[in-house]
Amino acid sequence: MQDFPAWVSQYIGLLFKEGGRDRGGLDCYGLLRLVINEQFGGSVPLYEGIAYRPGEDRNLLAHLMDERLRHWEPIPQGLEQPGDGILLRVMGRPIHVGIVVAPGWMIHIEKDSDSIAERFGPESRWKQRLLGFYRHAT
Secondary structure (H helix, E strand, O other), X not given: OOOOOHHHHHHOOOOEOOOOEEOOEEOHHHHHHHHHHHHOOOOOOOOOOOOOXXXXXXXXXXXXXXXXXXXXXEEOOOOOXXXXXXXXXXXXXXEEEEEEEEOOEEEEEEOOEEEEEEEOOOOOOOXXXXXXXXXXXX
16 A cells, blocks of 8 residues: 555545535535645635536537647656646547555545545556646646
8 A cells, every 4th residue: 555645644535526626525626726725835726517417418628628728738658746636538539637645546426426536547447548737737
């Protein structure tokens, strides 16, 4: 088992809530925002209206992570570090994010699951879904 920084434990087991932006319930973007703002001195905006709902033809998380918005800088794979966001594909779409917490590990939250630490590297279920790493411009 990986040794994580001590702060990681306070983000494990948080409840999922669609569109959630606080410790009472979070979606994946809400968790990303909470961790970056609390642990890395970021100022990630709230973006309350970005919750993904099945059937919608929007890739809002992909647009938020897009370097053209000048809030996120793409980071080459292998140079990611704790606090970087990870953009992941789910259902063939770039609609899920996690946060790097240690080499090869992220924390994230999904519907019907509390927040967890999980591998994102070659031995993981995410290996074919990983689209990129991004660092928020604070």
